[in-house]
Amino acid sequence: MSTTSxxxxxxxxxxxxxxxxxxSIYSATSAKLFGVVLRILNDRSEAEDVxxxxxxxxxxNADRYASGEYSPMTWLIAIARNQAIDRIRARKPRTDRIDEAFDLADQAPGPxxxxxxxxxxxRIDGCLGExxxxxxxxxxxxxLEGFSYEELAAHFDVPVNTMRTWLRRSLLKLRECLQR
Structure with a gap:
């Protein structure tokens, strides 16, 4: 895994x-960015294009990156995510006639x-706090961030199998906490 610097x-x-x-940046980040795009589009071929x-x-736009404002991965993920969202928006046909329009209802969750x-x-934050x-x-x-076992193991400086054990045991503790 490449460092932020x-x-x-x-x-x-x-x-x-x-x-x-x-x-170099493609080699270091393309797998993660592909995962982000694929989760949004749910279509492998379309995700590759995006x-x-x-x-x-x-x-x-590399000259527009401001190093103090965002982490570089945040900037790269935002570009990939926005590109995927633009692709989804482009799928919807535009219409001027109200009787041809669809999806007029607000899709956001209600109060x-x-x-x-x-x-x-x-509840989840409280259990994570334990x-x-x-x-x-x-x-x-x-x-939540989509890091692989290998990336997490490198970040926490533990073997990959230890990271898998941490995650498995942590999920079991979270399940116990949430069932209380």
Whole structure:
């Protein structure tokens, strides 16, 4: 796994037109970005196309990256995510006639669903708070941020099998906590 400073360096080199830096950043981040795009689109072929478009946009906009404002992975993920969302929006046909329009209802959850989700979020956060900081961080990294076992093991400086054990045991503790 590449470090934040390496990725920032490559973005800076890409802003100057360095193709080797582009190759390095692609190798280091394409799998993670593909996972983000695939989760949004649920179509492997379309996700591959969108990932390619995202990397074109990353290449063209490398000079716009502000290193103090966002982490480089946040910036890269935002570009890939937005590209996938743009693809979904492009699927919907535009119409000027109201009788041809569809999806007029607001798809956002209502107040009751939002309240239930907020309550569940507090319960989950409370149960995560009962775990050791490292194990809670590993769970968040794996299930909320999409890091692989290998990436988490490198981050926490433990063997991959230890990371798998941490996650399995942590999920069991979370399940016990949530069932109380």
């Amino acid at each position: 390496e990725i920032e360096h490559w973005i800076g080199r890409m802003a100057l037109g360095d193709r080797a830096a582009f190759s 990932l390619q478009e995202a990397f074109v946009k990353i290449w063209r 009751e669903a939002q309240t239930i989700a907020a309550s569940e979020r507090r 775990l050791d900081d490292a194990k809670a961080g590993a769970v968040r990294g794996a299930y």
